[in-house]
Amino acid sequence: MAPARTSPDLSFLLDHTSHVLRTRMTAALAEIGLTTRMHCVLVHALEEERTQIQLAELGDMDKTTMVVTVDALEKAGLAERRPSSTDRRARIIAVTAEGASLAHRSQQIVDQVHEDALASLPADEREVLLRALGRLVTGHLETPAEAPRAARRARQAS
Amino acid sequence: MAPARTSPDLSFLLDHTSHVLRTRMTAALAEIGLTTRMHCVLVHALEEERTQIQLAELGDMDKTTMVVTVDALEKAGLAERRPSSTDRRARIIAVTAEGASLAHRSQQIVDQVHEDALASLPADEREVLLRALGRLVTGHLETPAEAPRAARRARQAS
DNA sequence: TATTGTTATACTCTATAACTATA
DNA sequence: TATAGTTATAGAGTATAACAATA
Numbered sequence A, B: 001m002a003p004a005r006t007s008p009d010l011s012f013l014l015d016h017t018s019h020v021l022r023t024r025m026t027a028a029l030a031e032i033g034l035t036t037r038m039h040c041v042l043v044h045a046l047e048e049e050r051t052q053i054q055l056a057e058l059g060d061m062d063k064t065t066m067v068v069t070v071d072a073l074e075k076a077g078l079a080e081r082r083p084s085s086t087d088r089r090a091r092i093i094a095v096t097a098e099g100a101s102l103a104h105r106s107q108q109i110v111d112q113v114h115e116d117a118l119a120s121l122p123a124d125e126r127e128v129l130l131r132a133l134g135r136l137v138t139g140h141l142e143t144p145a146e147a148p149r150a151a152r153r154a155r156q157a158s
Numbered sequence C: 001t002a003t004t005g006t007t008a009t010a011c012t013c014t015a016t017a018a019c020t021a022t023a
Numbered sequence D: 001t002a003t004a005g006t007t008a009t010a011g012a013g014t015a016t017a018a019c020a021a022t023a
Helices: A010-030 A036-047 A052-058 A063-075 A097-119 A123-138 B010-030 B036-047 B052-058 B063-073 B097-119 B123-138
Strands: A081-085 A089-097 B079-083 B091-095
Touching: A010 A036, A010 A097, A010 B010, A010 B123, A036 A052, A036 A063, A036 A089, A036 A097, A052 A063, A052 A089, A063 A081, A063 A089, A089 A097, A097 A123, A097 B010, A123 B010, A123 B036, A123 B052, B010 B036, B010 B097, B036 B052, B036 B063, B036 B079, B036 B091, B036 B097, B052 B063, B052 B091, B063 B079, B063 B091, B091 B097, B097 B123
Parallel strands: none
Antiparallel strands: A081 A089, B079 B091
8 A cells, every 4th residue: 555655655665665575574484384473483482481471472462373373383393382380371382303493494584585685775775774773663663553442242152 | 573583673673663653644644534545545536537446556455445445535525436437337536625625634644644753863864764665665675475365265145 | 358346245364252270 | 369371253354256337
């Protein structure tokens, strides 16, 4: 969508670049059978022992979305749910050997997709682009505006 | 979602900035009763006589999405469907006086939201940011990667 | 036969609600 | 009472299919 065309259209530029980059990333990771989320969970779960909730927060996902993602990782043999030794409600996500190996490859793919995009820019622009975006992310564009969320009916009895 | 954290994470930077900017834009336009799409259609329809299909292409929307958007504009008294004089299948989207006035205000709002974001950057970074994003949009990140589209069942008879 | 606009609806995605087990 | 994880499903958003009118 191209909202307008008057002033330098920052919305269009950011929407388009992020959308296209995301399709590239999705396609590249799909070649090794991963979604972006699976990659994200694998990488964070490898760093240290983490529960589903912790991984959900790191990846900015809902806990119910995390259930689906971990289901997919387990089904693919890339990770396992293990009981936490300290909290019997919680599950530690343990990455399998195969999962660790794939996470290594997927991180290379992610880096490569980013590099490919950045390599198309002059070195000085590349540097400033990252700095400026970083400034926005930690500054003026840090926090989303409130979106009015619709209330929801109770669930139907089954 | 924060896909990774190794190299400078262009995906995260672009996703986050575009997402937050979009929530700002949505909230700002909602104050005058418009969605981003309604604004987009109004502005393009004001430029010259255009059919729904033409407006859909300009805004990168599906024609069925355009139907809904034009319905909303008509309901709000901001635009009307008029028969094309040259093609009896087509409808020209005519902006009403009220619609034109609101489009003027909405364009100011859009510009202001962009300005607010850009004003938080040093002037030199601002300029390079726009140039670099523009380069990506017309260059390496011009075209989305193909997404495998799921086939769909035929419609149920009603 | 192809295209414009329309309606109906299938599908995806995501999050809410409700529940179980445990803290 | 509150939290981790799960299941079921509501709801938004969007696109496909089919169709009528016209080219």
